[in-house]
Amino acid sequence: MIAEIIAVGSEMLTPHRQDTNSLFLTAELNDLGVQVAFKTIVGDHLSRLILSIRIALTRTDVLILSGGLGPTEDDLTREAVASALSLEIQRDNDLIAALYKRFAVRKIPMSPNNEKQADVVAGAIILPNKNGSAPGQFLDVVYEGHRKIVILLPGPPKELKPLFENECRRRLASILPPRFIARRFLRIALVPESIIDAKAAPIYKQYEDVETTILAHTAEIQLHLLCAKPSLAEAQARVDELAEKLENALGESVFSATGMPLEEVVILLLGMKELTLATAESCTGGLVAERLTSVPNSSSAFSGGSVVYTNELKSIFADVPHELIERHGAVSPETTRALAEGIRRRTGASLGLGVTGLAGPGGGAPGPDAERPIGRVYIAIADGRQTTLTELNIPGDRERIRWWASQNALDQIRRKLL
Amino acid sequence: MIAEIIAVGSEMLTPHRQDTNSLFLTAELNDLGVQVAFKTIVGDHLSRLILSIRIALTRTDVLILSGGLGPTEDDLTREAVASALSLEIQRDNDLIAALYKRFAVRKIPMSPNNEKQADVVAGAIILPNKNGSAPGQFLDVVYEGHRKIVILLPGPPKELKPLFENECRRRLASILPPRFIARRFLRIALVPESIIDAKAAPIYKQYEDVETTILAHTAEIQLHLLCAKPSLAEAQARVDELAEKLENALGESVFSATGMPLEEVVILLLGMKELTLATAESCTGGLVAERLTSVPNSSSAFSGGSVVYTNELKSIFADVPHELIERHGAVSPETTRALAEGIRRRTGASLGLGVTGLAGPGGGAPGPDAERPIGRVYIAIADGRQTTLTELNIPGDRERIRWWASQNALDQIRRKLL
Numbered sequence: 001m002i003a004e005i006i007a008v009g010s011e012m013l014t015p016h017r018q019d020t021n022s023l024f025l026t027a028e029l030n031d032l033g034v035q036v037a038f039k040t041i042v043g044d045h046l047s048r049l050i051l052s053i054r055i056a057l058t059r060t061d062v063l064i065l066s067g068g069l070g071p072t073e074d075d076l077t078r079e080a081v082a083s084a085l086s087l088e089i090q091r092d093n094d095l096i097a098a099l100y101k102r103f104a105v106r107k108i109p110m111s112p113n114n115e116k117q118a119d120v121v122a123g124a125i126i127l128p129n130k131n132g133s134a135p136g137q138f139l140d141v142v143y144e145g146h147r148k149i150v151i152l153l154p155g156p157p158k159e160l161k162p163l164f165e166n167e168c169r170r171r172l173a174s175i176l177p178p179r180f181i182a183r184r185f186l187r188i189a190l191v192p193e194s195i196i197d198a199k200a201a202p203i204y205k206q207y208e209d210v211e212t213t214i215l216a217h218t219a220e221i222q223l224h225l226l227c228a229k230p231s232l233a234e235a236q237a238r239v240d241e242l243a244e245k246l247e248n249a250l251g252e253s254v255f256s257a258t259g260m261p262l263e264e265v266v267i268l269l270l271g272m273k274e275l276t277l278a279t280a281e282s283c284t285g286g287l288v289a290e291r292l293t294s295v296p297n298s299s300s301a302f303s304g305g306s307v308v309y310t311n312e313l314k315s316i317f318a319d320v321p322h323e324l325i326e327r328h329g330a331v332s333p334e335t336t337r338a339l340a341e342g343i344r345r346r347t348g349a350s351l352g353l354g355v356t357g358l359a360g361p362g363g364g365a366p367g368p369d370a371e372r373p374i375g376r377v378y379i380a381i382a383d384g385r386q387t388t389l390t391e392l393n394i395p396g397d398r399e400r401i402r403w404w405a406s407q408n409a410l411d412q413i414r415r416k417l418l
Numbered sequence: 419m420i421a422e423i424i425a426v427g428s429e430m431l432t433p434h435r436q437d438t439n440s441l442f443l444t445a446e447l448n449d450l451g452v453q454v455a456f457k458t459i460v461g462d463h464l465s466r467l468i469l470s471i472r473i474a475l476t477r478t479d480v481l482i483l484s485g486g487l488g489p490t491e492d493d494l495t496r497e498a499v500a501s502a503l504s505l506e507i508q509r510d511n512d513l514i515a516a517l518y519k520r521f522a523v524r525k526i527p528m529s530p531n532n533e534k535q536a537d538v539v540a541g542a543i544i545l546p547n548k549n550g551s552a553p554g555q556f557l558d559v560v561y562e563g564h565r566k567i568v569i570l571l572p573g574p575p576k577e578l579k580p581l582f583e584n585e586c587r588r589r590l591a592s593i594l595p596p597r598f599i600a601r602r603f604l605r606i607a608l609v610p611e612s613i614i615d616a617k618a619a620p621i622y623k624q625y626e627d628v629e630t631t632i633l634a635h636t637a638e639i640q641l642h643l644l645c646a647k648p649s650l651a652e653a654q655a656r657v658d659e660l661a662e663k664l665e666n667a668l669g670e671s672v673f674s675a676t677g678m679p680l681e682e683v684v685i686l687l688l689g690m691k692e693l694t695l696a697t698a699e700s701c702t703g704g705l706v707a708e709r710l711t712s713v714p715n716s717s718s719a720f721s722g723g724s725v726v727y728t729n730e731l732k733s734i735f736a737d738v739p740h741e742l743i744e745r746h747g748a749v750s751p752e753t754t755r756a757l758a759e760g761i762r763r764r765t766g767a768s769l770g771l772g773v774t775g776l777a778g779p780g781g782g783a784p785g786p787d788a789e790r791p792i793g794r795v796y797i798a799i800a801d802g803r804q805t806t807l808t809e810l811n812i813p814g815d816r817e818r819i820r821w822w823a824s825q826n827a828l829d830q831i832r833r834k835l836l
Contacts, residue, residue: 013454015445016633016642018436027433036431037466039459048455048477055473059466215434224434279725285711286704289725293703296779296816304731307697307707309722316765317724317735347731361714398714 001176002037003029004056008068008077009155010043021066021153021160028164032172033179033228034062044074046083053084057143057150062172067155069134071114077152078119078137085141085150088122091115095126095135102133121152127167132159138171149175179228182235184243185259186223188250189411190404196221199249207242218400219407220262255414262410263291269417270301270351277413278349279305280318280339282330283357283377287406303349308339318342318354329368331356333378337387340380351416354380355409357392359401377405381412388412419594420455421447422474426486426495427573428461439484439571439578446582450590451597451646452480462492464501471502475561475568480590485573487552489532495570496537496555503559503568506540509533513544513553520551539570545585550577556589567593597646600653602661603677604641606668607829608822614639617667625660636818637825638680673832680828681709687835688719688769695831696767697723698736698757700748701775701795705824721767726757736760736772747786749774751796755805758798769834772798773827775810777819795823799830806830 005026007019019041026036037060042052049068056063068077082089095118103110117134120126127136132154139150151168153160188196193216200223204212213224225242229235247254255265270277279288285307292302306317311330314320319342320335328334336354344352357377364370377392390412394404423444425437437459444454455478460470467486474481486495500507513536521528535552538544545554550572557568569586571578606614611634618641622630631642643660647653665672673683688695697706703725710720724735729748732738737760738753746752754772762770775795782788795810808830812822 013444013457014631015441015448016631018438018441020436023433023436026431030433037461037463038470039431041457043455045455051477052456059469213432213434278731281704284708285716286699286707286723286725289704289727290702290708293725293727294817294820298703299727302727304725304727304735305704306724306735307704307711307722309707309711309717309720313696313722313765317722347734399712402712 001034001061003034003062003064004038004040004060005036006040006042006052006056006063006065007155008042008044008049008065010045010074012041013043019066021155021157024157024161025064025066025164028169029062029064030226031179031181031228032169032176034172034176044068044076046076046080049076049080050084053080057084057148061147062149062151064151064153066153066160069117069136069152069154071111071116071133073113075116078116078121081137081139081150081152082121085121085139085143087141089119090122092118092120092126095120099133124152125171127153127163129154129159129163131162132156134159136163136167138168140175178230180230180232180235181226181228182232182239183227184225184239184257186225186243186246186250186254187256187259187262188221188223188253189255189262189407190219191221191253193221196223196250200246203245203249204242207238210238210242212242219404252415252418255411261295262407262414264295266410266414266417267292267295267298267301269414273417275350275417276301276303277351277353278303278343278347279353279355280308280314280343281305281353281355282308282314282339283359284355284402284406284409285309287402288353288355288409291406291410303347305343305347305353314339318346326367329364329372331358331364331369331372331376331378333380333389333391336378336380337382337389340382340387344382344384350383351413352382353409353413354378354382355405357394357401357405359398359405361398375401377401377408379405379409379412381416383416388416419452419479421452421480421482422456422458422478423454424458424460424470424474424481424483425573426460426462426467426483428463428492430459431461437484439573439575442575442579443482443484443582446587447480447482448644449597449599449646450587450594452590452594462486462494464494464498467494467498468502471498475502475566479565480567480569482569482571484571484578487535487554487570487572489529489534489551491531493534496534496539499555499557499568499570500539503539503557503561505559507537508540510536510538510544513538517551542570543589545571545581547572547577547581549580550574552577554581554585556586558593596648598648598650598653599644599646600650600657601645602643602657602675604643604661604664604668604672605674605677605680606639606641606671607673607680607825608637609639609671611639614641614668618664621663621667622660625656628656628660630660637822670833670836673829679713680825680832682713684828684832684835685710685713685716685719687832691835693768693835694719694721695769695771696721696761696765697771697773698726698732698761699723699771699773700726700732700757701777702773702820702824702827703727705820706771706773706827709824709828721765723761723765723771732757736764744785747782747790749776749782749787749790749794749796751798751807751809754796754798755800755807758800758805762800762802768801769831770800771827771831772796772800773823775812775819775823777816777823779816793819795819795826797823797827797830799834801834806834
């Protein structure tokens with residue numbers, strides 16, 4: 001069985017807005033064993049919409065439409081589906097009553113155009129929408145001699161997602177052969193995709209029943225494993241087996257085998273070892289701290305830190321001597337070590353992190369920093385006995401350099417804690 | 419004239435990847451006066467691709483295809499276009515020579531499948547690609563009695579964008595009536611969309627020749643104005659006039675009339691007044707500092723600050739007395755004022771910012787904080803003479819609460835500097 005997703009709405013044909021519902025819908029359909037063969041985006045334009053629906057009905061088995069179910073003149077999905085299928089539209093009295101009640105509860109008068117949301121394509125099952133005023137509709141019809149499933153869903157993701165999960169998943173599953181899905185999600189920091197793939201491909205290619213997707217992000221590679229079987233235990237066993245082999249082949253560079261973000265892994269490891277971390281960031285400007293504190297309940301492991309953007313603050317918050325900065329520069333191994341050691345002493349944390357660098361677009365200040373290239377980053381980690389230092393040369397723009405530096409700093413702390 | 423964009427690639431029919439080229443292409447086409455009527459996403463599947471191309475040729479005047487021009491068996495766009503238009507494919511000798519040269523320069527042997535990238539649809543203008551191995555192709559053909567423009571572009575944005583800008587824009591413009599575009603981009607923080615629209619709609623509706631788009635983001639509303647005229651001066655005059663009226667109606671809440679991000683406005687205003695800022699962040703965990711330091715050359719206005727996630731660090735970095743925190747709680751007006759004042763004194767900055775709050779999902783620590791609800795945020799700004807304090811109750815999840823708090827803090831500093 002193959003599916004088409006039609007996203008309805010003129011705003012998605014502008015440079016500003018994109019259909020995102022189809023990513024969620026594709027994941028759901030894939031879980032049910034349905035592949036998405038086409039996606040179409042069409043504006044609020046009746047004849048174009050009818051045309052798109054007819055085309056979808058001729059080339060796929062399942063058609064999901066998102067959007068165009070509101071009360072305005074531009075909301076044409078109900079009409080277009082009825083027209084494409086040569087079915088009547090019926091105004092549902094129970095839905096009208098529910099609409100009036102919904103407005104009454106909110107003490108807003110209901111304008112008559114809202115009644116349009118009670119229009120139902122003849123034969124459709126009404127899918128009640130707890131999060132909005134327009135219900136979804138589910139049609140199981142015959143079109144030119146073939147069985148077709150046509151589902152109408154409201155556009156807002158907060159309405160569409162629960163409607164699909166609560167009302168559509170079960171109905172589609174009852175039509176399709178039973179299938180159970182198991183997944184694993186491996187994440188690797190700082191290794192190029194080509195190196196990961198060279199190691200991983202010979203392994204995952206032996207698992208033809210597991211779908212392996214490699215995704216490259218800035219300073220991170222993700223391996224998504226998915227297996228569908230008639231029983232969950234079978235599917236789980238296959239993905240677990242493959243995940244274990246991949247982990248063995250890729251070694252310590254795998255920071256998570258369950259999809260956990262790097263910052264959460266670091267917080268978890270610190271907590272397990274009952275250690276704390278404090279940061280002194282220059283070029284990353286708080287990005288490492290921001291990532292660590294995005295993890296709920298991170299305060300037991302991450303004490304906090306300082307953003308020492310100027311030389312004065314490097315002294316005020318991390319006791320870096322002025323002379324040291326003057327002699328070696330702000331972006332130097334010496335200053336970065338002193339930051340890591342200083343912030344550790346000052347805060348009483350178990351580990352101190354220092355990050356300095358030139359993120360560009362401008363170069364270093366006059367003096368020793370002027371000779372250093374844009375993209376040069378130093379990372380130091382102090383544990384009270386020793387201080388490690390890493391020099392990086394990161395290509396790319398300011399945003400990329402800062403992100404890569406934060407990723408490297410977090411991954412180094414993770415490796416230190418293993 | 420209307421256009422269709424077809425994005426070719428099976429990876430865009432998975433839950434993991436989305437077509438993004440079409441946003442850029444839509445902006446470019448709109449600038450030329452061409453509306454996008456349909457977008458289609460289709461996999462690397464010959465018959466489906468041919469079908470999609472034929473449908474597009476029947477319903478639009480301009481067809482742009484992105485992707486499927488590489489050397490692998492899955493790269494089928496050239497073949498599909500030729501088949502849909504009943505044209506021959508010709509292997510171009512100059513392109514083959516260029517391919518061999520490209521590989522020779524990089525000292526990599528070229529596998530024979532790469533020659534496929536020298537295939538040209540009969541009659542197509544070859545668009546040289548400086549950033550990749552597959553050139554684009556531009557066809558000006560008659561299909562079923564109608565003139566059609568068909569453009570084949572490589573999928574990687576780094577290749578597609580310059581190819582469109584350098585090779586396609588001019589060719590399309592020569593076919594279309596001349597048009598000049600002027601734009602303005604107004605940004606407003608923290609005001610709900612409904613309030614903005616109630617004030618703005620009566621104004622922009624009087625400018626039917628200016629296309630006004632309202633976009634809502636977290637804690638920010640954007641107004642995009644676009645006007646096309648036969649001369650640039652005319653177009654510019656219209657958008658400027660409308661922008662001025664909108665600014666007058668919306669007042670100080672407009673933080674930028676040129677699209678500048680809020681953090682950059684704050685850095686600019688601080689620089690203009692020769693003032694500096696330092697931050698002491700608890701619940702935002704470095705987000706305000708990270709945003710400010712994302713602006714190049716921000717160090718002259720933003721000294722830095724501290725992430726005072728624990729109570730100890732509030733004392734160590736901003737001299738907040740332990741007794742004050744114990745008596746009033748970490749998330750309290752008193753502690754937040756003390757943070758703003760303390761960080762200002764400690765760093766010698768002109769302005770000190772203190773932010774505390776409960777971002778959730780867990781509640782406050784035992785004691786006074788336990789009574790405060792999730793979403794409660796305090797923001798204090800100290801200038802040496804007085805300290806202002808704001809209490810917020812922000813609905814939503816951890817990410818939203820932190821973003822909204824950072825937006826509010828930055829906007830308050832902006833307003834103070836006006």
